[in-house]
Amino acid sequence: MPMKLLNEAEIGGKIYAGIVAELEELSQKTDKVPGLGMVVVGEDPASLASIRCKEKQCRKLGFYVDIRFLPATASQEDICATVRQLNKDSRVQGLFCQLPLPETLQKKNILAAVDPGKDVCGRHPINAGKLFSGNQGFLPCNVYSLMQVIDFAGQPIRGKTAVMISRRGVVSRPLALALLRRNASVTFCPVLTGNLPEICRTADILVAETEKPGLIKGNWIKPGAMVIDIGTTRNNRGKASGIVLKEVAEVASCIFTLPAGEDSPLAITMLIKNTLHAFKQTCGMQLQH
Amino acid sequence: MTAKIISGNEVAKEIRQELKGRVAELKEKGIVPGLGVVLVGEDPASISYVTSKAKGSQEIGMFEETIRLPADVPEEEVLKVIDGLNKDPKFSGILVQLPLPDHISVEKVIGYISPEKDVDGFHPVNVGKLLRGEPCPLPCTPHGVQQLLFRSGNDPAGKHVVVCGRSNIVGKPLAAILMQKAEGANAVVTVVHTGAKDISYYTKQADILIAAMGRPNAITADMVKEGTVVIDVGVNRIPDESRKSGFRLAGDVDFEAVKEKASFITPVPGGVGPMTVTMLLYNTVEAAIRLNEG
Ligand SMILES: NC(=O)c1ccc[n+]([C@@H]2O[C@H](COP(=O)([O-])OP(=O)(O)OC[C@H]3O[C@@H](n4cnc5c(N)ncnc54)[C@H](OP(=O)(O)O)[C@@H]3O)[C@@H](O)[C@H]2O)c1
Numbered sequence: 001m002p003m004k005l006l007n008e009a010e011i012g013g014k015i016y017a018g019i020v021a022e023l024e025e026l027s028q029k030t031d032k033v034p035g036l037g038m039v040v041v042g043e044d045p046a047s048l049a050s051i052r053c054k055e056k057q058c059r060k061l062g063f064y065v066d067i068r069f070l071p072a073t074a075s076q077e078d079i080c081a082t083v084r085q086l087n088k089d090s091r092v093q094g095l096f097c098q099l100p101l102p103e104t105l106q107k108k109n110i111l112a113a114v115d116p117g118k119d120v121c122g123r124h125p126i127n128a129g130k131l132f133s134g135n136q137g138f139l140p141c142n143v144y145s146l147m148q149v150i151d152f153a154g155q156p157i158r159g160k161t162a163v164m165i166s167r168r169g170v171v172s173r174p175l176a177l178a179l180l181r182r183n184a185s186v187t188f189c190p191v192l193t194g195n196l197p198e199i200c201r202t203a204d205i206l207v208a209e210t211e212k213p214g215l216i217k218g219n220w221i222k223p224g225a226m227v228i229d230i231g232t233t234r235n236n237r238g239k240a241s242g243i244v245l246k247e248v249a250e251v252a253s254c255i256f257t258l259p260a261g262e263d264s265p266l267a268i269t270m271l272i273k274n275t276l277h278a279f280k281q282t283c284g285m286q287l288q289h
Numbered sequence: 290m291t292a293k294i295i296s297g298n299e300v301a302k303e304i305r306q307e308l309k310g311r312v313a314e315l316k317e318k319g320i321v322p323g324l325g326v327v328l329v330g331e332d333p334a335s336i337s338y339v340t341s342k343a344k345g346s347q348e349i350g351m352f353e354e355t356i357r358l359p360a361d362v363p364e365e366e367v368l369k370v371i372d373g374l375n376k377d378p379k380f381s382g383i384l385v386q387l388p389l390p391d392h393i394s395v396e397k398v399i400g401y402i403s404p405e406k407d408v409d410g411f412h413p414v415n416v417g418k419l420l421r422g423e424p425c426p427l428p429c430t431p432h433g434v435q436q437l438l439f440r441s442g443n444d445p446a447g448k449h450v451v452v453c454g455r456s457n458i459v460g461k462p463l464a465a466i467l468m469q470k471a472e473g474a475n476a477v478v479t480v481v482h483t484g485a486k487d488i489s490y491y492t493k494q495a496d497i498l499i500a501a502m503g504r505p506n507a508i509t510a511d512m513v514k515e516g517t518v519v520i521d522v523g524v525n526r527i528p529d530e531s532r533k534s535g536f537r538l539a540g541d542v543d544f545e546a547v548k549e550k551a552s553f554i555t556p557v558p559g560g561v562g563p564m565t566v567t568m569l570l571y572n573t574v575e576a577a578i579r580l581n582e583g
Contacts, residue, residue, distance in 0.1 A: 128417030132465075133457045135396065135413075159486045167470070173420055180455060183484030185491060188468045189477045193447050199477060202494070 004153070004254035011152045012266045019273055023061060026280070034279035035064035036120070036272075037092035039082055041105070042072030047098045050263040057268060063275070064091050076105055080113040087115040093282050094120035094275035099262060117281070120274035121262075122174075131177050138277075142262055143174045144270040146228060149256050150179075150205065153226055158183040161202050165189045165216070165242070166209035171230050171258070175207060196220075206252075210242035218247025229257045290516065292551040295441045297433075301563035304436065305349055308570055312350040315577065322577035323352035324408070324569075325380040327370055329393065330360035335386045338566075342384070345566045351573065352379060364393045368401050375403040381580050382408035382573035405580060408572040410462070419465045426572045431463035433564025434499060434520055435473055443497065443518045443553060445476035451491050453508070453541070454501035455482045459522055463499060488512070500541035510546040519551040522561045 023034075036058050040051050051067060058065045066089070068082050079097070086095045095118040101107050116126040122140035130137030139147070150157065162184045164172040169190065176186045187199060192215075200206055200220040208216050209230040221227065227248055231241040241257065249255060258264065312322060324346050328339050339355055346353035356370055367385075374383045383406045389395055399407075404414045410428040418425035427435075438445055445467050452467075454460035460480060467476045481491045489512040492498055500508045501522035513519065523541030540557030548554050555561060 125417030125421070125423075126413045128420050129413030129415070130417075132416045132420045132461060133413065158484050168422065169468070177420070177461075180461075180480060180482075183482070185479060185481045185485045187477065187479040188464065190468045190470065191447055191475055191477065193449070193477055195449070199449070199494075 006149055006153060006254055006256040008149075008256075008259070008264065008266045011148055012269045014152075015148060015266075015269050015273065019061065019269070019276060022276060026283075030283060032279075032283065033062055033064050034275050035066065035089075035092040035094070036275045037066045037068070037086035037089065037095040037118075039068045039070065039079065039086070039095075039097040041070045041074055041079060041097070042102055044100070046261075047100070050261075050268075051098055053263070054268055054271065057272060058275075061272065063272075066092055072102055076109060079105070079110050083110070083113045087113075087118060090282075092118065093278040094118055094271075096121040096123070096271075118278060120271055120278055122274070128174065131174055134181055138274050139178060139270075140171070140174055141267040141270040141274065142171055142258065142264065143178060144274065145264065145266040146171070146175055146256075146258065147178050148266070148270070149228070150226065153254050153256075155204075155226065157205075160184045160204040161187065162205040162207065163187045163189060163200055163203035164207045164209065165196070165200070166207070166230075169209065170232075172207045172209040179205070208242050211240035212242045213240060214244050215242040216248065217244050218251050221248055221251040223251050224253045225251070227252045227255045229255065231258070231260070290550065290552060292519070292548040292554040293441075294548075295437055295520075295553050295555045295560065297437060297555060297560040297563045300437055300440050301433075301567040303440065304567050304571065305345070308567075308574055309349040311574055315574070316350065320577055320581050321352050321379075322382070322574045323354070323380045324382045324384065324573045325374040325377075326353070326355040327358065327367065327374075327383070327385045328355055329358045329362060329367065329386070329389055332388070335388075339386050341566050342569060345570050346573070349570055349574075351570065354380075360390050362393075364397070367393060367398055371398065371401050375401075375406060378580075380406060381577035382406055382569075384409055384569065406576060408569055408576055410572065411458075416457075416462075419462060422469050426576065427466055427568070428458060428462040429565045429568040429572065430459050430522065430561065431466050432568040432571075433561055434463055434522065435466050436568070437520060437555060437561065437564060438497065438518065439473040441553060444473060445497055446473070447475065447477075448496040449477045449479070449494055450497040450499065451479045451481065451495035452499045452501065453481055453488060453492065454499075454503075454522070455480050456501065459501040460499075463501070502541050504541055505539045506541070506543045508542040508547060510543060510550055513547055513550050515550050516552045517550070518553045519547055520555050520561065521557050524557060524562065 111123045116124045122138040127137040162179045164176050166172040180186050197220045205226045207228045211232040343353050374380050383402050399411050404412045410426040415425040464478045464480045467474050468478045481488050492512040497518045499520045505525040521540035521542040525539050526536040527539045529537040538558050
């Protein structure tokens with residue numbers, strides 16, 4: 001079987017086209033437009049570049065955009081006050097704080113200040129809770145993007161075995177819950193037990209969120225499996241992968257490598273899609289997945 | 290091999306004894322843990338659960354009050370009662386007995402409980418924290434299962450645990466608890482459900498097998514490898530003419546046959562059952578300590 005390297009741009013293009021079509025349809029029913037609020041603290045060049053990119057994409061689609069720039073010295077209270085203003089502003093249905101936040105700040109408190117109904121990056125604990133319980137909420141954008149990738153690969157998820165290799169599970173735990181909801185059986189491997197190779201070989205979908213170089217070898221892979229290489233994305237400054245790509249490519253049917261950071265082009269597309277969901281929800285319209 | 294029986298009654302007794310000591314110590318500092326239970330309607334099963342929660346609280350020296358509301362109480366009234374409990378310092382823990390009548394939204398009511406006093410661990414914020422591995426009250430039945438394992442000398446660390454069932458009250462939270470980096474956890478965990486083609490493919494991989502399906506005899510001896518630790522969460526009523534009640538209780542595991550292959554096994558009744566209320570008491574004591582510190 002020839003191995004497929006899944007192409008992010010191709011997947012993103014399809015989803016983007018879907019968004020454009022939905023907006024077109026919506027424009028016949030309402031003259032309101034979706035709105036996205038962004039809060040940026042400090043002047044980290046990567047963050048600013050990412051914000052500009054998001055702004056450009058939103059504007060191209062005719063979204064309303066409200067960006068609040070705060071100095072690196074802003075206090076938690078300043079930031080939360082800005083967030084609360086945007087929470088109340090009915091022109092924005094989606095809202096997020098650009099990461100990373102300066103290290104002196106309590107990130108958790110700031111992320112929890114965002115109205116869960118507007119939390120289009122899926123970072124509020126309530127949205128994690130809703131994902132866990134199977135209720136309607138927002139998926140983190142990179143997790144949402146991985147679900148698109150898996151669907152794009154074309155195999156039904158129901159009845160498959162997914163194995164997640166990850167210590168902390170930042171991306172893979174929510175991804176596992178999303179897969180569980182779609183009726184995959186899921187194995188979580190937070191520890192490197194002796195029979196890890198054996199457990200990996202049960203996987204139809206193997207998700208590696210580890211930076212241990214060369215951990216996952218070719219002979220750990222079930223022939224024809226799909227492999228998702230998350231590496232670790234602890235910050236925006238690059239990442240490491242735990243799979244021996246050359247070997248794994250010989251056995252897997254397809255491999256997808258999640259780009260570093262939280263702001264891959266596909267994740268930004270999913271941010272826009274989540275904002276569109278939020279907009280439709282406030283308009284009281286049926287969600288369409 | 291014939292399995293050793295893990296007695297939930299004994300483990301529960303041990304934990305309740307510990308809690309009694311802690312409550313006595315807290316009282317010396319002027320802290321009295323208190324549990325507020327909200328019961329809507331008169332479902333006999335709910336009444337019996339609420340009664341055992343009240344009795345358990347009293348036994349360990351805790352304050353307890355059950356607020357009984359009629360089945361046709363408006364949702365708003367229930368929220369008002371919860372608001373009162375949220376604000377009242379006498380209560381460190383609040384619990385709304387489920388199920389609720391259809392006209393009341395469970396999601397809304399649970400979401401209304403102050404997360405600090407949510408001793409069932411069902412508030413969405415606490416559920417989210419559980420998923421992320423942040424400190425939070427652990428849901429009672431899965432926490433009880435973890436304690437049964439740990440205290441019977443079956444530390445799950447590094448073991449492969451297979452959980453059959455993915456409900457929000459047992460299967461999923463149990464998986465979340467056992468995968469954390471914490472004492473008595475740190476396990477490889479597989480979650481299976483009716484979407485699996487053949488669950489025996491998974492159950493045979495288990496060092497520790499948890500049955501939480503609500504299906505009598507769903508786990509048979511051929512599905513279990515020699516030496517597995519088997520925890521049976523299921524509670525099923527089997528019609529039985531010879532009993533006065535007309536039924537007997539059985540778990541999800543074919544106990545007689547599986548006990549010949551397992552290394553440890555829990556009975557039904559007397560296994561997981563007594564642990565749920567015990568861990569509720571534990572959460573209430575912990576909440577009292579946290580509320581007092583912060
Ligand atoms: N204190 C206690 O002792 C205590 C506390 C709580 C519950 N329980 C008992 O534990 C059992 C489970 O409770 P629950 O609330 O979790 O039940 P539930 O909400 O009905 O969930 C049952 C789960 O088991 C799965 N399942 C059912 N039949 C299966 C099969 N043949 N193969 C594979 N998976 C199967 C279901 O899969 P799907 O998701 O695909 O439908 C579902 O995820 C019940 O017997 C309940 O009485 C005991």
